[in-house]
Amino acid sequence: MISEGPYSVVYEGSYKFKPVAIKVIQPDKTSAVSPERKQKFEREVAMLSRVTHDNIVKFIGAFLEPTMMIVTELMRGGTLQKYLWSIRPNSPHLKISITLALGISQAMEYLHANSILHRDLKPSNLLLTEDKKKIKLADFGLAREETMAEMTTEAGTYRWMAPELFSVDPLKLGVKKRYNRKVDVYSFSMVLWELLTNSTPFKGRNNVMVAYAAAMNLRPSMDNIPKDIAPLLESCWAEDPADRPEFVQITDFLVTFLRNICSTQTKPPKLFEIVFKSKSAADSPSADHLMNKSQEKDKKSRSPSRCFLSCFDDCFSYGFRDTSEV
Structure with missing residues (x-):
């Protein structure tokens, strides 16, 4: 685990043998997430997927089931x-x-x-x-x-x-x-x-x-x-x-x-x-x-x-x- 907030937990993980950051939306089952949180998740994925810039974290992918997750490049320097x-x-x-x-x-x-x-x-x-x-x-x-x-x-x-x-x-x-x-x-x-x-x-x-x-x-x-x-x-x-x-x-x-x-x-x-x-x-x-x-x-x-x-x-x-x- 890298960090934890009221609505999500960020982990260091691996995707295609490369280190990545995985943001898991809480609660950890999509069926239990409120409609408002689902809407916010969808908006965040939509925005991240359309931007490409050297000073914006690189979007890799997202998952909806069984848990909502966003995968991005890993920034080891922290916040x-x-x-x-x-x-x-x-x-x-x-x-x-x-x-x-x-x-x-x-x-x-x-x-x-x-x-x-x-x-x-x-x-x-x-x-x-x-x-x-x-x-x-x-x-x-x-x-x-x-x-x-x-x-x-x-x-x-x-x-x-x-x-x-x-x-x-x-x-x-x-x-x-x-x-x-x-x-x-x-x-x-x-x-x-x-x-x-x-x-x-x-x-x-x-x-x-x-x-x-x-x-x-x-x-x-x-x-x-x-x-x-x-x-x-x-x-x-x-x-x-x-x-x-x-x-x-x-x-x-x-x-x-x-x-x-x-x-x-x-x-x-x-x-x-x-x-x-x-x-x-x-x-x-x-x-x-x-x-x-x-x-x-x-x-x-x-x-x-x-x-x-x-x-x-x-x-x-x-x-x-x-x-x-x-």
């Missing part, structure tokens, strides 16, 4: 959450944090280009390779097609959930609201903040308090956040979803930021100044240009050039340091 816990009170080196954030952004950019919302982006749903150099998105149980129609609210986990997904007023079970892909951008901002600080967002507050704080536009502390990254965070967790950037813009910013780190430049990337200073990134001419570029590159499952990755790998060195050094 991002466990990795961060294992190195506390230290934080990952800035290069490591930004590299992992870039992998997450690329996965989300791919999903959004295919009109898929993940809706549960958080460290426990992000898996690492054994060498901790690559990160992959997993758990598509709450993922769904983006639509202009109303969708179920309070989908996700409160600490990483966008404020438009809940209300300070009590909501009836199953109530629906209109929201869009920008809920994932907000969740990404919380994960990025964790990568930079190795702290838990809204630590010490229960779910109700977290929801209220986010709805009141309260955000985690910006202390110890590198000054060149701070405006990106603030843009991604903006109260108005229209003010949050698209993942194509986040990806381009992170690539440029990493290049600057590798070349020992400290000046903020010019791309950042263009994209994130406007009230709404989508309204700026450069944002339109980036979106057009995104549409072209999405057809080719865009990623940073091999040249850049090779250059970055040369200067990439692992090590941890306290957040006070960042």
Whole structure:
């Protein structure tokens, strides 16, 4: 057994003589699973089977009888959450944090280009390779097609959930609201903040308090956040979803930021100044240009050039340091 949750257990197993991860839906007999859980399982299988990206866990197959199971590639590095816990009170080196954030952004950019919302982006749903150099998105149980129609609210986990997904007023079970892909951008901002600080967002507050704080536009502390990254965070967790950037813009910013780190430049990337200073990134001419570029590159499952990755790998060195050094 690798991990256990309220609705499933994940095991390491073998398929065609290769190690795999096997997610078994609880209870362990399909006939005893509720209709809602069956629907969620079917949606997760449907979503996983249609996505192929280097930063998304590879789907291998699924079983319905006698037990509902999903088989994926095995990520021996465990979850991002466990990795961060294992190195506390230290934080990952800035290069490591930004590299992992870039992998997450690329996965989300791919999903959004295919009109898929993940809706549960958080460290426990992000898996690492054994060498901790690559990160992959997993758990598509709450993922769904983006639509202009109303969708179920309070989908996700409160600490990483966008404020438009809940209300300070009590909501009836199953109530629906209109929201869009920008809920994932907000969740990404919380994960990025964790990568930079190795702290838990809204630590010490229960779910109700977290929801209220986010709805009141309260955000985690910006202390110890590198000054060149701070405006990106603030843009991604903006109260108005229209003010949050698209993942194509986040990806381009992170690539440029990493290049600057590798070349020992400290000046903020010019791309950042263009994209994130406007009230709404989508309204700026450069944002339109980036979106057009995104549409072209999405057809080719865009990623940073091999040249850049090779250059970055040369200067990439692992090590941890306290957040006070960042």
